Amino acid sequence: MKEQLGFDFGVEQPQRLTKVSPARLSTFEDCPRRYRLSYLQRPTPQRTGPWAHSTLGAVVHNALRALFDLPVAKRTAQRAMALVGEYWKDAGFEDAEQAARYRARAKGWVGEYVEDHDVTEDPIGLERWVSAPVSTTGGRPTMIIEGRADRIDQRGGELVIVDYKTGRRAPDEYEARASQALAMYAVASSRTLRLPCTKVELHHLPTGTIAAAEHTPDSLNRHLQRAEETAGDLRLATDTLDAGADGDTLFPARPDRRCSWCDFRPSCAEGQQAAPASQPWDLLAP
Structure with missing residues (x-):
C-alpha cells in the first residue's frame, strides 16, 4: 500500500x-487474506496458473486499444479482427481446439463492435x-x-x-x-x-x-x-501488521464460492475446503 x-x-x-x-x-472487501497474499506478503505465495477468461479479456482489451491507436481510415472491422490474432494467447484454455474456437469468437466480437459503433472519434x-x-x-x-x-x-x-x-x-x-x-x-x-x-x-x-x-x-x-x-480499515490492518500483529487475524479468509477460482487457492487451506476447484476455462462466456 x-x-x-x-x-x-x-x-x-x-x-x-x-x-x-x-x-x-x-x-x-471480498477477502482480506487474498489482499495480504496479493499485495503484502513477500515472497508472493504459490498461485494458480493462467485463467482462460482472463486471457480472453486481455486479448480483446489489447486489440481494441491498438485499434484506436491507428489512423481513423484503418479502424476497420477486418483490422480489428486481425489484431485479435496478433495479440492472441492460448494460456488457460483446455486445448488447442477450445482456444481456436474462442479466438474465432473474439474476432467476431470485435469485428461486430467496430461495425456497430462509431470508432472515428x-x-x-x-x-x-x-x-x-x-x-x-x-x-x-x-x-x-x-x-x-x-x-x-x-x-x-x-x-x-x-x-x-x-x-x-x-x-x-x-x-x-x-x-x-x-x-x-x-x-x-x-x-x-x-x-x-x-x-x-x-x-x-x-x-x-x-x-x-x-x-x-x-x-x-x-x-x-x-x-x-474500506481504505481506513485497510490502512489500520496494514499498520497493525507492520507493528508485528498476526496476519491471519488481521486479514482473515472469507470463504465463499469465489474460492473455486481464487488465484491463491493453492496457498489457502480455508479456500480449498470452501469450494471445489474450477477448471481454468470454466468462467469463459458460453
Missing part, C-alpha cells in the same frame, strides 16, 4: 493520504492512468484514488468512462451505476483532465450490450465514502 504525507504548515499534525485503487479495495484516453486526491466532505483530502481506465471518451464537452467486458453475463444499468471502479475512474478523470465526468458505460462484447449510467454528485460521493471506509 503506497502512502504519502499531506503537508500542513499549521498546528495540526500532517495527514497521511492512502493511495487506493478499485482493484485493491475490491480485493480487500479519438478517445481522450486509452488504458489511461488517472489519479486524484479526494475528500468526501469538501475539506482536506483524505485519500488518493487511482486506476487505469479502459477508455475515456470526450463527448460534447464531457468525459465518459468506457469499460470493456467479455464475461458470461451481460451487464445492466444497475451494474454500471453500482460499479465502484467506474465511479472512481469518473472522479479521478474529471480531476486529472479538468472536464466534467458523470457518465459511465459497460460495453459487453459477446452480446453487444452497452449498460450506461449517469451519476450525480451525491451518487459519486457515496462511492467515495464507501472507498474511504
Whole structure:
C-alpha cells in the first residue's frame, strides 16, 4: 500500500493520504487474506496458473486499444479482427481446439463492435492512468484514488468512462451505476483532465450490450465514502501488521464460492475446503 504525507504548515499534525485503487479495495472487501497474499506478503505465495477468461479479456482489451491507436481510415472491422490474432494467447484454455474456437469468437466480437459503433472519434484516453486526491466532505483530502481506465471518451464537452467486458453475463444499468471502479475512474478523470465526468458505460462484447449510467454528485460521493471506509480499515490492518500483529487475524479468509477460482487457492487451506476447484476455462462466456 503506497502512502504519502499531506503537508500542513499549521498546528495540526500532517495527514497521511492512502493511495487506493478499485482493484485493491475490491480485493480487500471480498477477502482480506487474498489482499495480504496479493499485495503484502513477500515472497508472493504459490498461485494458480493462467485463467482462460482472463486471457480472453486481455486479448480483446489489447486489440481494441491498438485499434484506436491507428489512423481513423484503418479502424476497420477486418483490422480489428486481425489484431485479435496478433495479440492472441492460448494460456488457460483446455486445448488447442477450445482456444481456436474462442479466438474465432473474439474476432467476431470485435469485428461486430467496430461495425456497430462509431470508432472515428479519438478517445481522450486509452488504458489511461488517472489519479486524484479526494475528500468526501469538501475539506482536506483524505485519500488518493487511482486506476487505469479502459477508455475515456470526450463527448460534447464531457468525459465518459468506457469499460470493456467479455464475461458470461451481460451487464445492466444497475451494474454500471453500482460499479465502484467506474465511479472512481469518473472522479479521478474529471480531476486529472479538468472536464466534467458523470457518465459511465459497460460495453459487453459477446452480446453487444452497452449498460450506461449517469451519476450525480451525491451518487459519486457515496462511492467515495464507501472507498474511504474500506481504505481506513485497510490502512489500520496494514499498520497493525507492520507493528508485528498476526496476519491471519488481521486479514482473515472469507470463504465463499469465489474460492473455486481464487488465484491463491493453492496457498489457502480455508479456500480449498470452501469450494471445489474450477477448471481454468470454466468462467469463459458460453
